[in-house]
Amino acid sequence: MVWGTRSLFMSFVSLLSVSAIPINTEIDNALAVIRSEQAAKAPALRIQAIGASIVWGQGSAYGDGFRRAMRSALVAEGRQVNMVGSKKCGQMGDNECDGYPGLRINEIRNQTGVKTALKQKPNVVLVLAGTNDALQGHDANAMANDIYNFINYILSIATNSVVIVSTLPPNGNKKAEAVIKAYNTLLPDVVEILRGDLKKPVFMVDNHSSWWSMADMQSDGTHPNNNGYVKMARVFYDGIHNVASWISTPAQSNLPAMGPSDPKSIGPAPALPQQP
Numbered sequence: 585m586v587w588g589t590r591s592l593f594m595s596f597v598s599l600l601s602v603s604a605i606p607i608n609t610e611i612d613n614a615l616a617v618i619r620s621e622q623a624a625k626a627p628a629l630r631i632q633a634i635g636a637s638i639v640w641g642q643g644s645a646y647g648d649g650f651r652r653a654m655r656s657a658l659v660a661e662g663r664q665v666n667m668v669g670s671k672k673c674g675q676m677g678d679n680e681c682d683g684y685p686g687l688r689i690n691e692i693r694n695q696t697g698v699k700t701a702l703k704q705k706p707n708v709v710l711v712l713a714g715t716n717d718a719l720q721g722h723d724a725n726a727m728a729n730d731i732y733n734f735i736n737y738i739l740s741i742a743t744n745s746v747v748i749v750s751t752l753p754p755n756g757n758k759k760a761e762a763v764i765k766a767y768n769t770l771l772p773d774v775v776e777i778l779r780g781d782l783k784k785p786v787f788m789v790d791n792h793s794s795w796w797s798m799a800d801m802q803s804d805g806t807h808p809n810n811n812g813y814v815k816m817a818r819v820f821y822d823g824i825h826n827v828a829s830w831i832s833t834p835a836q837s838n839l840p841a842m843g844p845s846d847p848k849s850i851g852p853a854p855a856l857p858q859q860p
């Protein structure tokens with residue numbers, strides 16, 4: 585498939601429906617009250633985060649990446665959250681994830697662990713993958729194709745899940761950054777076909793917005809620093825809220841509604857920053 589023909593239309597639609605709207609602290613506080621009222625009634629969240637080293641949390645505090653701050657914010661407002669995944673990623677209590685450092689989109693898709701965890705029927709799947717494709721000089725159009733196929737694969741197994749797919753964060757390697765920007769521009773098209781045409785519950789969040797800069801990245805130019813990881817936590821947290829009406833009660837399984845809480849030894853979870 586050749587991607588890109590509908591991007592202009594879709595960036596409008598997807599940003600409208602998925603992007604966050606916090607304008608100032610007052611509004612955000614009001615939003616927090618509404619969110620905690622809704623949280624009590626909302627379905628438990630069974631979240632699977634899938635990707636490469638950024639999802640795994642490389643170079644982050646306690647190895648928890650964006651996942652701990654995101655989960656803690658959801659739990660703090662009364663949501664039940666159980667993170668699922670085939671790997672243990674970081675020192676947080678509920679640390680399951682499917683982050684595979686160094687792997688490209690198709691390699692991640694091929695991991696047996698990804699499939700095993702998808703069979704636990706998450707109702708929210710977060711996907712951030714493709715940085716390694718870009719670093720290895722792959723073509724943005726092929727990456728768009730790969731993520732399209734990957735999302736279809738995810739929904740063929742986690743049949744009652746929503747998928748929140750992220751753009752790729754900025755990269756210090758110029759060639760990789762060019763591919764990343766091209767891929768980020770095609771991603772709304774992928775989402776438009778999946779949700780608009782095929783009526784699948786697929787949404788996009790943006791981790792390469794004007795809120796982001798290389799100051800959010802480690803010196804390797806590829807992984808967020810702690811500042812970047814909490815921004816990412818905010819972006820996914822808002823993404824989950826913005827698609828709340830699409831999230832259904834998790835399918836029956838022997839999994840508890842809540843995953844284990846964090847060990848005291850790692851201190852309180854970082855608070856989520858405001859998006860401008």
Ligand SMILES: *[C@@H]1O[C@H](CO)[C@@H](O)[C@H](O)[C@H]1NC(C)=O
Binds near residue numbers: 690691694
């Ligand atoms: C993924 O698995 C398929 C089917 O076994 C195989 O054809 C393909 O080459 C694999 N891709 C990668 C990148 O490992």
Ligand SMILES: CC(=O)N[C@H]1CO[C@H](CO)[C@@H](O)[C@@H]1O
Binds near residue numbers: 751769772790
């Ligand atoms: C898909 C998307 O919204 N991409 C945006 C990511 O952020 C850059 C700026 O850093 C925008 O130019 C892209 O449009």
